[in-house]
């Protein structure tokens with residue numbers, strides 16, 4: 001084994017609602033074998049022989065969809081079997097509608113030190129329209145209760161370019177997010193995924209999405225307004241008050257390795273990107289019989305690793321360090337990408353400052369289109 005990863009992702013695939021836009025690995029929680037799942041998850045992690053962790057992230061699905069007792073079981077066992085003595089950031093995702101006082105009490109006595117809340121929008125009408133079961137009042141109640149319980153590292157997710165959403169709606173959402181006085185915000189534009197209620201509606205011409213121009217205007221407004229209010233736009237979709245970046249997510253964008261545990265979870269260990277079996281019963285069977293649930297493994301070639309370095313690294317405002325790239329891959333940056341970079345510079349999509357290649361604002365909006373220039377011809 002090479003150097004052990006210092007980050008881990010733990011997947012809880014249950015939800016109390018199924019949102020109309022979601023294509024994550026998840027199931028409706030009713031009648032699911034949640035206890036058996038949690039036991040299998042703990043077993044998988046126990047057998048993985050992990051080392052000291054620096055970041056731990058429990059995501060979903062919805063980790064807070066399980067009961068307070070089940071949450072307690074999960075967190076207590078994670079703390080027993082993982083070495084969290086040097087953990088810097090330990091995040092749990094939560095949905096406003098699910099976060100009861102009992103669950104907050106469980107979080108409070110655990111080592112969790114960051115909560116990421118799936119707010120999506122403050123507008124009750126829009127929440128209904130996207131299939132969420134919480135409402136605006138619950139968002140405020142939850143944030144107040146979390147702060148009261150001592151959690152100051154809180155992040156919320158918001159989605160913009162929702163069906164029927166206007167610029168005025170976006171302004172209102174941003175203002176309400178700022179008023180929460182929390183240190184981290186993630187804002188994603190709605191992406192239509194296959195096999196979702198929204199994609200179905202779209203095909204039938206029943207989804208009134210904002211135009212691309214309006215979406216760009218919304219993105220511009222969000223960046224300007226948040227920067228004006230002391231947030232740094234440190235990744236395409238993420239904004240932070242000084243020093244409050246998500247360390248776990250930075251690990252992904254730095255293209256570092258991590259364990260992925262749970263049904264449908266992905267991981268990256270020893271140069272191999274792997275994915276676990278998704279359906280709960282398949283996952284349970286695999287853990288019982290084999291002690292792991294890997295469905296697919298992809299050993300990355302050096303070329304693929306270099307491509308990923310750009311796809312992930314260029315998402316960050318700090319971009320990709322050219323010296324780090326050359327040292328990591330023992331390659332000459334200019335020799336490989338000189339031409340591509342020249343074109344991107346001429347189009348105003350990237351810039352090079354302090355030895356780092358970064359996207360400009362224009363480049364950030366185009367995202368992966370810029371990163372694609374770093375795919376090497378075979």
Ligand code: SF4
Nearest residue numbers: 015018019022060061
């Ligand atoms: S968006 Fe989150 S809460 Fe909604 S169905 Fe997907 S995983 Fe569950």
